[in-house]
Amino acid sequence: MRPGAVQASKYGPNLCRNDRLVAGGRMGELSTEELDFLRSQKIAASGVFDATGMRKPEYASAMKEAGLSFAFGTTPCGNGGHTLRTRHGHCIQCNTAVIAYQLRHHKPGHVYLAGSAASGLLKIGTTADVGTRAWQLCNWRYGGASDWEMLLASHVENAGSVEFAAQDKLRDRATAGEYWREGRRQSCYELFRCSYDEARDAVLSAVPANTRTEERDLARARSLWA
Numbered sequence: 001m002r003p004g005a006v007q008a009s010k011y012g013p014n015l016c017r018n019d020r021l022v023a024g025g026r027m028g029e030l031s032t033e034e035l036d037f038l039r040s041q042k043i044a045a046s047g048v049f050d051a052t053g054m055r056k057p058e059y060a061s062a063m064k065e066a067g068l069s070f071a072f073g074t075t076p077c078g079n080g081g082h083t084l085r086t087r088h089g090h091c092i093q094c095n096t097a098v099i100a101y102q103l104r105h106h107k108p109g110h111v112y113l114a115g116s117a118a119s120g121l122l123k124i125g126t127t128a129d130v131g132t133r134a135w136q137l138c139n140w141r142y143g144g145a146s147d148w149e150m151l152l153a154s155h156v157e158n159a160g161s162v163e164f165a166a167q168d169k170l171r172d173r174a175t176a177g178e179y180w181r182e183g184r185r186q187s188c189y190e191l192f193r194c195s196y197d198e199a200r201d202a203v204l205s206a207v208p209a210n211t212r213t214e215e216r217d218l219a220r221a222r223s224l225w226a
């Protein structure tokens with residue numbers, strides 16, 4: 001973190017608000033209670049799809065395409081008014097057993113650390129294809145930035161749980177953002193304001209021993225995200 005910088009709160013200044021894009025977009029936010037629930041279940045908030053204003057067939061197919069298991073902002077469940085559901089529409093707060101079932105199907109993948117020098121933001125996420133991810137983030141104007149670059153990537157067997165562990169270590173550095181995807185505004189929860197070393201340590205301490213990690217340019221990254 002830069003000396004003198006003010007730490008952004010979880011719902012702090014909206015970093016990627018773009019008035020040109022905001023018009024007409026419907027977007028939800030995870031509540032504090034939902035964020036606490038996700039953390040208790042070791043689910044990375046970044047892996048939760050914003051289904052606000054979407055009908056079940058719509059979010060089900062969008063989630064399948066994105067490879068995401070859980071959604072928020074769905075129609076409240078009959079029991080407790082919860083809106084966190086599986087892609088198939090099951091309330092995960094009423095029945096946490098469905099979470100383990102969904103997570104078993106998570107595939108191996110790459111946990112990565114990407115950065116935007118212009119905004120100073122870092123992002124931890126998972127992807128099956130490291131080669132195209134930075135381009136996608138720029139295309140989506142993720143967190144309001146369009147200069148995302150891939151800085152580090154580790155191939156792991158259980159990408160979802162490694163991603164959660166890495167993000168959880170940086171919880172105090174998290175900042176909320178938005179992006180734009182297929183005509184809809186989406187919230188994003190895996191953006192961080194911290195030094196490259198802090199984010200790097202969070203990822204490397206979350207991956208199992210003997211994991212193969214590729215890193216682009218340590219010295220340069222340290223100077224850009226100081």
Ligand SMILES: [Zn+2]
Nearest residue numbers: 077082091094
């Ligand atoms: Zn429920």
